[in-house]
Amino acid sequence: MFRSSILSLPIQKYGLKINQIQIGIWAYKPESSPGSRQIQLWHFILELLRKEEYHEVIAWQGDYGEFVIKDPDEVARLWGARKCKPQMNYDKLSRALRYYYNKRILHKTKGKRFTYKFNFNKLVLVNYPFIDMGSGRVPQSAPPITSGGSHFRFPPSTPSEVLSPSEDLRSPGVFSGVARRMARGSVSDCSDGTSTNSELEETVGGGGGGAPGDDRGLGGPDRSFRGLLPPRMTHESLFRMYGSGAHLARPTPRVHSEQLSPFPVSPLPGPGGHLGPALSPGLSMTPGSHLPYTPSPSMSSPMLGSHFSFNADDMKRYLQAHAQSVYNYHLSPRAFLHYPNILIPQPHRPPAHDKPPAHHLLHAPPPPPMHLSHSLAGSLGAGLDDQQHPSPFKFKLQPPPLGRKQRDGGCSSSSSAHGQSAASAGSGRWSEKRCLFTLVVPSPRHQVEPISDNESEEVEDDEDDEDVFKTPATPPLSAGLPPLPLLSLKSEPGQGSAPISPGGTLCIPLKLRFKRRWSEDQKMEADGEREEAEDKKVRRGGVEGLGVAPPTQRRSSSELQRATAQLSLENSGC
DNA sequence: CGCGGAAGTG
DNA sequence: CACTTCCGCG
Numbered sequence: 351m352f353r354s355s356i357l358s359l360p361i362q363k364y365g366l367k368i369n370q371i372q373i374g375i376w377a378y379k380p381e382s383s384p385g386s387r388q389i390q391l392w393h394f395i396l397e398l399l400r401k402e403e404y405h406e407v408i409a410w411q412g413d414y415g416e417f418v419i420k421d422p423d424e425v426a427r428l429w430g431a432r433k434c435k436p437q438m439n440y441d442k443l444s445r446a447l448r449y450y451y452n453k454r455i456l457h458k459t460k461g462k463r464f465t466y467k468f469n470f471n472k473l474v475l476v477n478y479p480f481i482d483m484g485s486g487r488v489p490q491s492a493p494p495i496t497s498g499g500s501h502f503r504f505p506p507s508t509p510s511e512v513l514s515p516s517e518d519l520r521s522p523g524v525f526s527g528v529a530r531r532m533a534r535g536s537v538s539d540c541s542d543g544t545s546t547n548s549e550l551e552e553t554v555g556g557g558g559g560g561a562p563g564d565d566r567g568l569g570g571p572d573r574s575f576r577g578l579l580p581p582r583m584t585h586e587s588l589f590r591m592y593g594s595g596a597h598l599a600r601p602t603p604r605v606h607s608e609q610l611s612p613f614p615v616s617p618l619p620g621p622g623g624h625l626g627p628a629l630s631p632g633l634s635m636t637p638g639s640h641l642p643y644t645p646s647p648s649m650s651s652p653m654l655g656s657h658f659s660f661n662a663d664d665m666k667r668y669l670q671a672h673a674q675s676v677y678n679y680h681l682s683p684r685a686f687l688h689y690p691n692i693l694i695p696q697p698h699r700p701p702a703h704d705k706p707p708a709h710h711l712l713h714a715p716p717p718p719p720m721h722l723s724h725s726l727a728g729s730l731g732a733g734l735d736d737q738q739h740p741s742p743f744k745f746k747l748q749p750p751p752l753g754r755k756q757r758d759g760g761c762s763s764s765s766s767a768h769g770q771s772a773a774s775a776g777s778g779r780w781s782e783k784r785c786l787f788t789l790v791v792p793s794p795r796h797q798v799e800p801i802s803d804n805e806s807e808e809v810e811d812d813e814d815d816e817d818v819f820k821t822p823a824t825p826p827l828s829a830g831l832p833p834l835p836l837l838s839l840k841s842e843p844g845q846g847s848a849p850i851s852p853g854g855t856l857c858i859p860l861k862l863r864f865k866r867r868w869s870e871d872q873k874m875e876a877d878g879e880r881e882e883a884e885d886k887k888v889r890r891g892g893v894e895g896l897g898v899a900p901p902t903q904r905r906s907s908s909e910l911q912r913a914t915a916q917l918s919l920e921n922s923g924c
Numbered sequence: 925c926g927c928g929g930a931a932g933t934g
Numbered sequence: 935c936a937c938t939t940c941c942g943c944g
Contacts, residue, residue, distance in 0.1 A: 388934095390936070435938070441925095446937055448927065453936095463925070 391446050392455050392468070394432055396475075398425065399492070410491035415468035416459055417491060 398404040399417055407421040407428070419425050422440035430438025447466060450456040454472050459465040 388936080433937085438938080442938060442940090444926075445928085445939080449937065451927090458926075 389432060391429065391443070392450060394429060395425075396468075398428065404428075412459065412462070412465060412491050413467060414491055415470045416465060417468070418462070419464040419466070422464055 395408065395417070398408045399410055407424040408417060408419050410416065411418040419440075422443070426438050426440040426443040429443050430436055435442075447456055448458075451458070454469050457467045457469060459467050
């Protein structure tokens with residue numbers, strides 16, 4: 351079970367509680383059927399958006415993260431094909447999209463027909479390759495490559511809303527064969543027999559007409575990223591984020607670097623692992639650099655057991671992995687943003703110069719070591735303690751906080767207290783997406799400082815992009831944020847004054863950052879909770895209500911997100 | 925067109 | 935869980 355299942359599992363988010371800090375992390379969840387991973391709609395949308403061939407039906411347009419479904423019926427058809435739901439139509443698809451509102455993955459752009467907007471603030475897209483943005487130029491609306499990394503924050507107590515996970519990571523080598531096969535269509539036959547699905551797949555297969563490159567495009571450095579970086583992102587940023595990450599941990603030996611993900615790679619059959627690691631610009635997969643990643647038990651079997659422990663290094667790797675996961679889009683909203691350490695101060699810039707355009711980055715070999723790790727490490731270590739000691743952290747799995755389920759009832763365990771119980775609730779199975787881990791770490795030093803400063807910060811961001819529109823704007827720096835998720839840097843509120851420079855240079859003293867971050871976090875969390883709770887009518891079912899984590903913890907808590915790999919267009923056979 | 929509840933599915 | 939299906943409401 352393990353292996354196969356794990357591999358194929360989708361990533362899920364797990365909550366980690368570290369020293370009282372809770373972090374949500376996505377992990378794979380054991381789906382029942384290995385082979386049949388289902389692609390998620392938003393991933394699918396993202397895929398379509400990145401393929402030129404579909405620009406006629408759906409494309410980035412408008413604000414950051416905004417896209418327009420130019421041909422609803424076609425998109426629905428494609429989606430239906432992908433899911434083998436011949437009956438799919440825009441009405442249904444839109445319902446699904448609306449369903450994302452609650453998760454805050456998407457928003458509707460009011461006033462614009464068929465126009466939705468991704469909440470990249472909440473999503474962590476790591477290395478989402480914006481390839482082929484059609485004309486080669488990327489719309490401002492297109493997301494940055496790796497936004498994700500930046501935003502990871504410790505999650506509030508209420509994780510409930512977390513988004514979902516990711517998708518497929520695929521490991522190239524191993525699975526590629528499969529993928530190919532799948533792509534080919536073996537899988538393709540939908541029950542209905544409609545050939546519809548083929549479209550995407552074909553593409554994937556390389557055939558399609560069009561766009562071939564994208565997927566596998568790895569080889570081609572190219573296009574893939576051209577354009578991607580949002581104006582605001584700079585190389586530096588990227589580097590900061592991922593740049594140095596030369597060493598990614600590779601979880602599984604077999605997997606190449608791509609595996610950023612902490613968890614075992616998922617075997618998704620994707621169309622050849624196209625994106626492979628290579629793609630991610632940011633990430634470099636440095637070939638030699640893999641750290642000897644030892645698959646810590648924890649990592650390897652997160653899903654399996656309920657308890658495991660790992661040390662700081664693991665953690666780092668883990669985090670890195672997350673950050674770097676190839677293509678991953680993820681979600682946790684605010685998480686990365688607030689994560690203090692994620693950004694790295696300039697000093698660290700990797701050797702690579704910052705060049706202006708991202709492209710270079712992309713192509714460029716992976717920069718040497720990234721700071722990411724450091725940062726993470728730092729965060730963990732420093733944050734928690736001072737250094738990155740290898741001290742082993744222990745994590746206890748807790749039941750996911752989630753909560754929103756109304757119906758089944760679920761699981762709700764969010765807060766700290768009940769970890770285990772929750773687990774049990776989960777029936778032992780990792781079905782739940784998030785599991786909380788209790789990290790036992792010494793010295794959590796940081797408490798939160800009550801800083802009232804931030805203004806609204808991100809709060810708005812997610813929620814409302816609308817605000818952005820609506821608001822007169824002056825949003826503090828925050829406004830900028832949304833757009834620049836990548837680095838997370840939203841500018842700092844208040845004092846920071848140093849918003850991110852266009853060049854992406856962010857220069858904020860770490861301390862400040864920290865502080866701010868914390869405060870922000872707190873705030874966010876607070877808001878977040880509120881939002882979550884109230885936001886959309888909280889739908890959580892019963893249990894959860896109570897469960898919210900105590901404020902105390904919450905603040906500290908943050909989520910980690912990770913995302914994953916690529917989406918594959920192919921369908922899992924229907 | 926868009927929203928969101930409710931029930932159903934795998 | 936993540937939709938899918940159906941549907942009433944505005």
